[in-house]
Amino acid sequence: MIVKQKDELTNIFNSVIAEYAECVDKISQKFNLYVGQTDILLLLDERSGRSQKELANALGVSKATVGVSLRRMETAGLVNRVTDPRDARCVRVSLTDKGIAVCNKCKADYKAVYDSMFGDAVGERRQTMYDVLDKINKGLVSARKK
Secondary structure, three states: OOOOOHHHHHHHHHHHHHHHHHHHHHHHHHOOOOOOHHHHHHHHHHOOOEEHHHHHHHHOOOHHHHHHHHHHHHHOOOEEEEEEOOEEEEEEEEEOHHHHHHHHHHHHHHHHHHHHHHOOOOHHHHHHHHHHHHHHHHHHHHHHHO
16 A cells, blocks of 8 residues: 555554553553653663662653652562662662562563564564664654754
8 A cells, every 4th residue: 555645654653652652551550560660660670770860861851750750669669779878869779679570571571562563574674664763763853853
């Protein structure tokens, strides 16, 4: 099928965004996580001992927003917060054993989502998908800066 109207591209793009958001929400709900908490788990899994400020910067949100999430996650037994021994003003955050287990399950679910989106894209087809997505991303970055 040849797409003839710009509206058709907009509609499919909006549908992709909505479906992806539903998948992400489903993963969060499965593990009783609030919005953004999955991202915090993944960041801490990547590098433990980040500060609240580092997490906020990586997520592009305020320290206060991260603080609310960390309090909830600490109550749920997913993270530990410990004062940095070299700087008493800084609190370092790490995953608990429970947090690691939940994070690993989230990663498996994310992998399943990514495999469903890109699993059959190999070789030239994968490169074409990458090129299109990269062009869309660059266009959005440019639009945001205007």
